[in-house]
Amino acid sequence: xxxxxxxxxxxxxxxxxxxxxxxxxxxxxxxxxxxxxxxxxxxxxxxxxxxxxxxxxxxxxxxxxxxxxxxxxxxxxxxxxxxxxxxxxxxxxxxxxxxxxxxxxxxxxxxxxxxxxxxxxxxxxxxxxxxxxx
Amino acid sequence: xxxxxxxxxxxxxxxxxxxxxxxxxxxxxxxxxxxxxxxxxxxxxxxxxxxxxxxxxxxxxxxxxxxxxxxxxxxxxxxxxxxxxxxxxxxxxxxxxxxxxxxxxxxxxxxxxxxxxxxxxxxx
Numbered sequence: 001x002x003x004x005x006x007x008x009x010x011x012x013x014x015x016x017x018x019x020x021x022x023x024x025x026x027x028x029x030x031x032x033x034x035x036x037x038x039x040x041x042x043x044x045x046x047x048x049x050x051x052x053x054x055x056x057x058x059x060x061x062x063x064x065x066x067x068x069x070x071x072x073x074x075x076x077x078x079x080x081x082x083x084x085x086x087x088x089x090x091x092x093x094x095x096x097x098x099x100x101x102x103x104x105x106x107x108x109x110x111x112x113x114x115x116x117x118x119x120x121x122x123x124x125x126x127x128x129x130x131x132x133x134x
Numbered sequence: 135x136x137x138x139x140x141x142x143x144x145x146x147x148x149x150x151x152x153x154x155x156x157x158x159x160x161x162x163x164x165x166x167x168x169x170x171x172x173x174x175x176x177x178x179x180x181x182x183x184x185x186x187x188x189x190x191x192x193x194x195x196x197x198x199x200x201x202x203x204x205x206x207x208x209x210x211x212x213x214x215x216x217x218x219x220x221x222x223x224x225x226x227x228x229x230x231x232x233x234x235x236x237x238x239x240x241x242x243x244x245x246x247x248x249x250x251x252x253x254x255x256x257x258x
Contacts, residue, residue, distance in 0.1 A: 031218060034214045034218075035214070035215065035218055038211060038215065038239065041207060041208070041211060041243050042243060045243045045247040045250070048191075048247045048250040048251060048254075049247070049250045051184070051191060051250065052249070052250035052251075052253040052254050054184075058184045059184070078173070081173070082173075085166060088162050088165070088166070091162070092159065092162060092163065095159065123173060123177060126177050127176075127177045127180040128180070130177060130178060130179075130181065131180045131181035
């Protein structure tokens with residue numbers, strides 16, 4: 001019975017109906033970065049397990065992270081992590097019931113994009129600085 | 135007579151109310167400082183030798199923060215993956231098996247990384 005009722009319900013307008021808007025893209029980006037962080041978590045686990053296994057395992061994980069693909073993956077991971085974190089802080093602010101007006105949500109969206117890019121570059125500059133330059 | 139509506143009202147579909155919603159917020163709040171710590175730790179050990187990294191991870195404060203980060207992130211990830219799967223996968227077999235995989239994946243990473251931190255911390 002419930003199956004039949006569900007089938008007869010009209011569908012609400014979905015994604016393809018709307019003109020892409022910044023806030024909508026941010027919502028999608030929050031999901032995509034969140035899901036991508038699963039790969040990042042796997043990389044972190046691999047790194048920790050390698051340290052626990054010994055110098056040889058650590059050397060092989062470090063050589064992967066040092067490679068071009070490894071660095072690109074880590075750079076994407078850093079950006080996804082920071083973007084998802086800033087987006088999450090935005091959601092926590094919304095949970096208090098503030099910052100939900102049109103002007104503020106647009107500012108939050110821009111702040112998340114600019115902030116995540118700037119912070120990602122700063123993190124990488126700091127890392128290269130620790131390693132002793134580019 | 136208890137109709138399905140009456141049974142469900144005020145309880146949420148799974149009778150757990152806002153438990154998952156709350157847990158996602160709680161782990162989100164915890165993740166902010168813990169992830170900043172992780173980024174700081176990784177950056178400050180960029181290019182470091184095996185001995186240095188191992189000794190730093192064995193520090194009790196670092197181990198505790200690392201374990202907190204792993205568990206908070208794993209719970210947060212499991213809820214997030216679940217939400218995405220439930221929104222986009224409607225074929226029952228596909229949905230249920232993906233949900234299982236998401237749980238196995240989250241638990242697997244949490245257990246493996248926990249064991250690694252414990253082994254380093256306890257000097258294995």
